[in-house]
Amino acid sequence: MTPEWRGEVPTLELLNRMVLDALPLGLRSGPVDTFFQRDIYFDSADWTLRRRGVSCRFRIRVDDRRILTLRTIGRWEGGVPLVLPQTFEADVPELEGEQALAGTSDPARRLRSLIDPALLLPRIQFETERRVRHTRAGWFSRGRYDVVYDVVTVRGRQRAQTFQELKLRELARGRPGLDRLARAFQDQYGLRPLLVGKVDRAAALLRELESGALARPARGEREVALVAVEGGSIAMLTESTALTLPVRRGTGEETCREILRTFFGTADGQVRFLGTAPGALTGTRPVLEVWLARVSEARGAGVAGRVQWLPLDELLAAAGSPGLRDPRTLAALTVAARSDVLAEWKRRGEPERGTAPRQTVERRVRLSEFVPRPSAAGVDGAAPEHFLDGDLSLLEFNARVLDLAEDPRVPLLARIRFLSVLSTNLDEFFMVRVDALKRAAATGAGGPAAGAGGLAADEQLDAIGIRVRALLERQARCFTAKCLPALAAHGVRILRWSELAAAQQELLRRYFTEEIFPFITPQAMTRAPGHPFPLIANLRLSLAVVVRDAPGGPMHFAYLKVPETVSRFVKLADESGFVAVEDVIRAQLGLVYPGRFVEEAYAFRVTRGADLELDERHAVSLLQVIEEETKRRPYGAAVRVEIAGEMPEAVRELLLRELQFEEAAASSPPGAGDLYAVDGLLDLGALRELARLPLPELDYPPHHGRAPLEEGRSIFAILAERDVLVHHPYDAFEATVQRLVVEAADDPDVVAIKLTLYRAGGRSEIVDALLRAAGRGREVFVFVELKARFDEERNIEWAKKLEQGGIRVVYGLVELKTHAKTALIVRRERDGIRRYVHIGTGNYNAATAALYTDVGLLSADPELGADLHDLFNELSGSSRPPQTAFRQILVAPTYLAKRLVELIDREAAHARAGRDARIRAKLNGLADPEIITALYRASQAGVDIALVVRGVCTLRPGVVGLSERIRVVSVLGRFLEHARIYHFANGDAAEYYIGSADWRPRNLRQRVEVVTPVRDAACRSRLDAILAAELDDPTAWDLDSDGSYHRRAPAPGGESRSFQERLLGLASATA
CATH class of the missing domain: 3.90.79.10 (Nucleoside Triphosphate Pyrophosphohydrolase)
Incomplete structure (x- = not known):
C-alpha cells in the first residue's frame, strides 16, 4: 500500500494558491495534471455493506471510463490477518451504476454473494476535481511524491457543498521523508491532518446538507x-x-x-x-x-x-x-x-x-429578572411557563452535589466521594435521559410537552450540553485546585509518571508486566489496511494511541481498553502516593507495540444509551425477555464521548466518524455536540477508590444506628402494644426491619411471610431469612421487580435463587414497575391469626439503609394487615394493577393520584372557609403536572405550602399570582435523603402519610406504589419534627422561581449544624 498523508485545506482560495506556489523543501515538479471524476457509493437503507466492512463504488471518469469497485476490509486479531482485505475492480460497459451492479463483471458477481443489488441505493455521491503535481528526484532528494489537490463537491437532495484536501503520495522513499514534507505543508499553510477518509467526510457533510434542507423552507x-x-x-x-x-x-x-x-x-x-x-x-x-x-x-x-x-x-x-x-x-x-x-x-x-x-x-x-409571569387565570391549562424543565432540574440537583464537594466544611474524603457521585450520576443521566431525548429528537416525537417546561427535545439537548460543560469545568477545578492540594497536605499525592524517581518507575514497570499487560488487547482504530473499527465498550476508560512503523512513517491509530481488573489509582510501593493507571500504561506502550514508535496516547470514554426496550405484552417469560435485553445494553448508541482536552482534532474526528456509522447510531448518530473535552483526569467516578482510604481523620466520624426496640422481647409483642416509626440510618435497619423478618423466619408461630423486593443489593440477611423460612415449611411469597433499572441482572439472580429455595416468586406486572416497600407477616397466636406489617420508603437493603435516610412504619394494625393481605393477593393472582378499594392504604397507579388531588383541594376548601390549611411534604421528586396544578390552585386559595424536594422539581415557587405561598427547599448532606412524608393540616384533624411514591408521573401512573396513613400520636409527632427541622435546616438550598437554587448561610450565633448532624448526635447519645 502506497504510504500517504492527507490534510484538510480550509478554503478553496488557499488550495488554489498552494497549486501555484513553489513546493516546500525545494522539491521540483512538472506541469499540473487536471482531471475530473464522479463517485457514487451504494449501500442499503440500513447500511448493511458498511456494517459488514464492505464498500461498493461506481466511478465515472472524465475520459468516459466507468469503473466498479468492491472492497472488503478484512479481519485481524493480535496482529495476525484472519481474513485479508481484498479489492475487486473492473471497467464496466454499463452507463448507470444500478445497471453495473446487476452486470456480469467480477465485482458485480461477487457483490451478489453479499446482498441483492436491488436493495442497494446511491447513499453518497460526490465529484472530485483533482490537480496533481509529480515531483522529480534531485541529486540530494531521492524521495518522489505525487502532490494531489482535491476539490470535492458533495450533493444532497437540493444543495451542494465543497471541501478541499491535500494528499501526499510517497512513490519512492528518500529525502525529504513523508513526515517531514507533511510537517512543512502544515507549517507553511496551517493545514490539519485528516484521519477520516473522503467518503466519511462526504457522508458527514451530506447529513449537514440534509439537515439544513429540512430547516430552510421555514426560515x-x-x-x-x-x-x-x-x-x-x-x-x-x-x-x-x-x-x-x-x-x-x-x-x-x-x-x-x-x-x-x-x-x-x-x-x-x-x-x-x-x-x-x-x-x-x-x-x-x-x-x-x-x-x-x-x-x-x-x-x-x-x-x-x-x-x-x-x-x-x-x-x-x-x-x-x-x-x-x-x-x-x-x-x-x-x-x-x-x-x-x-x-x-x-x-x-x-x-x-x-x-x-x-x-x-x-x-x-x-x-x-427575565422570568415569565404566567397568568393565574390559566393555571388549569398546564401552560409550559408554569413549569421548570425536569431534566435541567436534575442537573441542578447534581450542581448541589458539586456544592458539597466544594464546601471546605465537609470532610476531605467526603468531598472526594461527592465528586465521584457527580460523575456516576451524570453517567446514568446520559445513558437514560439524554439517550431518550436524542431518540425523540431524531423521530420527531420531541415537541414541547405540557409540564416539561416548554422545551422541545433538541432544545433540551442544547441546554443540557451547555450546563453539563459548565458542571464538568467546575468539577475539574474543584478536584485539581482544591482537593488535590488538600490531599497532598495529608500525604496523599497523585503523581504523574514524569514526577516519579527512577526506582519508582522501575517498580511500576514490573507491576505493569505482571498485573496489567496480560489483560491488554490492542485493537486497530482504523478501517484500513485490514482492521474493522472495534466496538468501544460502554463507560470504559480507553486510550487512543498514535503509532508509526518507523520514524517519519505514516501514522496508525490503535485503541486500548484500560483493564477493569486493576485499580484506577496504583499505589506506589513506598506509599508516597498514587499514579493513575492510564499514566502507567502510557509509559509502557513500547511493550504493547514492539518495533513501532509510539507518538502519544489520549484518554477517552464512550457513554452508550442503556435503557431497555421491552415488549412485555407479547413476552412468554418476562425474566427471559429482560435477560436478553440486558445483554444488548453494551451495544446501545453512543450518546456522549468524553475526551482528554489535549486530544488532537484529527483523532476526535476519527472517533466521532466511526461511532456515527455503528448500527445502533442509525437513527441518532453522535455529533460534535456529544464530544466533551475534559482537562485533567477522565472518569472521576473512580475517585471512590481514594474516598475509601483508611484515613478516618479526613472523613465523617463512624455512625452506628441505635436500636429503638427493646432487646430480650419478641418484636411481635412490642408491635402488639404500639406502632413504631423507624428513621434510618439513625435507627439501625438491622435492629428494626431486618429484625422483624429474621424473627419471623425463625418463629414457629409464623405461617406466612410476603414481601416486595426492588433492590436487595449484594448479600442479604433478609433473603437468607426468607430461604430459611421456606425450608421450614412456611408459606413465603416474594414479588421481585426485575425492571429496577441497572439492577435487572442482580434481581434476576435473586429471583432464581428464591425459586430454587422453594419460594413462590412473581417477577412483575406488564408495563408497570412495582416500587412499593411492603412486608406482611401472618402469625398464629392464642386468640387467632394476627398480621404484622412494614410499610416504608426504602428498599430491603441493609447497605443502602446505612447511606439513605428513610422512614418506615411497623404495625399490627388489623386494617393495615388486611389491606396488605388484599394487595399481595392481587400481586400474586393477577397481571393487572391492583383494583381493590383498600381500607387505609393508598395504592398507585389506580387511586393514589386521584386521592392526592382530593387532599390538596380539600386544603384549598379549608383555606377559603378560613380554617387552618397547610400542606407539607418531603419528596425525592415533584414533576407531575396534575399534582403541581392542584398545588397552584391551593396556593391561590390561601394554603401555605412548604415542600422538601431533594431532586427533580418542575414546580415554580414564589411566582406572584400563581405560587407565592409555595416554598421549596432541598436538603443534601452525608446521607441521601430518600424518605417520602406527606402532611395535610385538614383544619384541626391533621393527616400524615408515608410511602414509596414521589409526586412524579412515573410513580403515580406507571408504578405500583403504597402509601400508608400514620395514626399513632408518637409516630406523627416524629414525622412533624422531621418536616419542621428539614424546612428550617440552616444548610439547605431554596428554589427560586427561575429554577436556580441558593444555599442558606447560617445566621450569626445561630444553629449552624445541619439537621442530619443534629440527628446523628441525638442517635449517638441514645444508642
Whole structure:
C-alpha cells in the first residue's frame, strides 16, 4: 500500500494558491495534471455493506471510463490477518451504476454473494476535481511524491457543498521523508491532518446538507448569532420576558459585523467564527453560524438600549431556564460552550481577583429578572411557563452535589466521594435521559410537552450540553485546585509518571508486566489496511494511541481498553502516593507495540444509551425477555464521548466518524455536540477508590444506628402494644426491619411471610431469612421487580435463587414497575391469626439503609394487615394493577393520584372557609403536572405550602399570582435523603402519610406504589419534627422561581449544624 498523508485545506482560495506556489523543501515538479471524476457509493437503507466492512463504488471518469469497485476490509486479531482485505475492480460497459451492479463483471458477481443489488441505493455521491503535481528526484532528494489537490463537491437532495484536501503520495522513499514534507505543508499553510477518509467526510457533510434542507423552507438558508464578549460577560438582548443573543439572517463575517454595527454602533473589532449549529429537523430553525466578537468597554453599553451584560458562568448555568429558552440562543450557546476560543477570550478579559467588575451597577442585571409571569387565570391549562424543565432540574440537583464537594466544611474524603457521585450520576443521566431525548429528537416525537417546561427535545439537548460543560469545568477545578492540594497536605499525592524517581518507575514497570499487560488487547482504530473499527465498550476508560512503523512513517491509530481488573489509582510501593493507571500504561506502550514508535496516547470514554426496550405484552417469560435485553445494553448508541482536552482534532474526528456509522447510531448518530473535552483526569467516578482510604481523620466520624426496640422481647409483642416509626440510618435497619423478618423466619408461630423486593443489593440477611423460612415449611411469597433499572441482572439472580429455595416468586406486572416497600407477616397466636406489617420508603437493603435516610412504619394494625393481605393477593393472582378499594392504604397507579388531588383541594376548601390549611411534604421528586396544578390552585386559595424536594422539581415557587405561598427547599448532606412524608393540616384533624411514591408521573401512573396513613400520636409527632427541622435546616438550598437554587448561610450565633448532624448526635447519645 502506497504510504500517504492527507490534510484538510480550509478554503478553496488557499488550495488554489498552494497549486501555484513553489513546493516546500525545494522539491521540483512538472506541469499540473487536471482531471475530473464522479463517485457514487451504494449501500442499503440500513447500511448493511458498511456494517459488514464492505464498500461498493461506481466511478465515472472524465475520459468516459466507468469503473466498479468492491472492497472488503478484512479481519485481524493480535496482529495476525484472519481474513485479508481484498479489492475487486473492473471497467464496466454499463452507463448507470444500478445497471453495473446487476452486470456480469467480477465485482458485480461477487457483490451478489453479499446482498441483492436491488436493495442497494446511491447513499453518497460526490465529484472530485483533482490537480496533481509529480515531483522529480534531485541529486540530494531521492524521495518522489505525487502532490494531489482535491476539490470535492458533495450533493444532497437540493444543495451542494465543497471541501478541499491535500494528499501526499510517497512513490519512492528518500529525502525529504513523508513526515517531514507533511510537517512543512502544515507549517507553511496551517493545514490539519485528516484521519477520516473522503467518503466519511462526504457522508458527514451530506447529513449537514440534509439537515439544513429540512430547516430552510421555514426560515431561510442561514442565520448568524453573535456572542459579544466584554471581560467575563456576554451581551444579551432584553425582551419582555426573556434574554436572547443577537441573531440576523445571513451568513459570514459581513453579517456578523452588521450585527455589531446595529447594536454597538460600529463594525470594528476582533471577530472569530466559532462553528455552526445544525438546523432543527422540525424546520423551525435554519443552520446557525455562531461568531464571537470582543467588544471594548467604551462600547459595552450598546446603542440600542436593549443590551445587557451577564457573567458567562451565570449564563451557561441558567441555559434552558424560564428566562433563557430562545431556541437560537440555546443553539448558539451550545456551540460557544464547547469552544476553546471563548474560554480563552473570557480569561484574557476577566478582571483580576479583588478588583471591581468592569460593568457598572446600572448595567448589571440578574437573569431572574427575565422570568415569565404566567397568568393565574390559566393555571388549569398546564401552560409550559408554569413549569421548570425536569431534566435541567436534575442537573441542578447534581450542581448541589458539586456544592458539597466544594464546601471546605465537609470532610476531605467526603468531598472526594461527592465528586465521584457527580460523575456516576451524570453517567446514568446520559445513558437514560439524554439517550431518550436524542431518540425523540431524531423521530420527531420531541415537541414541547405540557409540564416539561416548554422545551422541545433538541432544545433540551442544547441546554443540557451547555450546563453539563459548565458542571464538568467546575468539577475539574474543584478536584485539581482544591482537593488535590488538600490531599497532598495529608500525604496523599497523585503523581504523574514524569514526577516519579527512577526506582519508582522501575517498580511500576514490573507491576505493569505482571498485573496489567496480560489483560491488554490492542485493537486497530482504523478501517484500513485490514482492521474493522472495534466496538468501544460502554463507560470504559480507553486510550487512543498514535503509532508509526518507523520514524517519519505514516501514522496508525490503535485503541486500548484500560483493564477493569486493576485499580484506577496504583499505589506506589513506598506509599508516597498514587499514579493513575492510564499514566502507567502510557509509559509502557513500547511493550504493547514492539518495533513501532509510539507518538502519544489520549484518554477517552464512550457513554452508550442503556435503557431497555421491552415488549412485555407479547413476552412468554418476562425474566427471559429482560435477560436478553440486558445483554444488548453494551451495544446501545453512543450518546456522549468524553475526551482528554489535549486530544488532537484529527483523532476526535476519527472517533466521532466511526461511532456515527455503528448500527445502533442509525437513527441518532453522535455529533460534535456529544464530544466533551475534559482537562485533567477522565472518569472521576473512580475517585471512590481514594474516598475509601483508611484515613478516618479526613472523613465523617463512624455512625452506628441505635436500636429503638427493646432487646430480650419478641418484636411481635412490642408491635402488639404500639406502632413504631423507624428513621434510618439513625435507627439501625438491622435492629428494626431486618429484625422483624429474621424473627419471623425463625418463629414457629409464623405461617406466612410476603414481601416486595426492588433492590436487595449484594448479600442479604433478609433473603437468607426468607430461604430459611421456606425450608421450614412456611408459606413465603416474594414479588421481585426485575425492571429496577441497572439492577435487572442482580434481581434476576435473586429471583432464581428464591425459586430454587422453594419460594413462590412473581417477577412483575406488564408495563408497570412495582416500587412499593411492603412486608406482611401472618402469625398464629392464642386468640387467632394476627398480621404484622412494614410499610416504608426504602428498599430491603441493609447497605443502602446505612447511606439513605428513610422512614418506615411497623404495625399490627388489623386494617393495615388486611389491606396488605388484599394487595399481595392481587400481586400474586393477577397481571393487572391492583383494583381493590383498600381500607387505609393508598395504592398507585389506580387511586393514589386521584386521592392526592382530593387532599390538596380539600386544603384549598379549608383555606377559603378560613380554617387552618397547610400542606407539607418531603419528596425525592415533584414533576407531575396534575399534582403541581392542584398545588397552584391551593396556593391561590390561601394554603401555605412548604415542600422538601431533594431532586427533580418542575414546580415554580414564589411566582406572584400563581405560587407565592409555595416554598421549596432541598436538603443534601452525608446521607441521601430518600424518605417520602406527606402532611395535610385538614383544619384541626391533621393527616400524615408515608410511602414509596414521589409526586412524579412515573410513580403515580406507571408504578405500583403504597402509601400508608400514620395514626399513632408518637409516630406523627416524629414525622412533624422531621418536616419542621428539614424546612428550617440552616444548610439547605431554596428554589427560586427561575429554577436556580441558593444555599442558606447560617445566621450569626445561630444553629449552624445541619439537621442530619443534629440527628446523628441525638442517635449517638441514645444508642
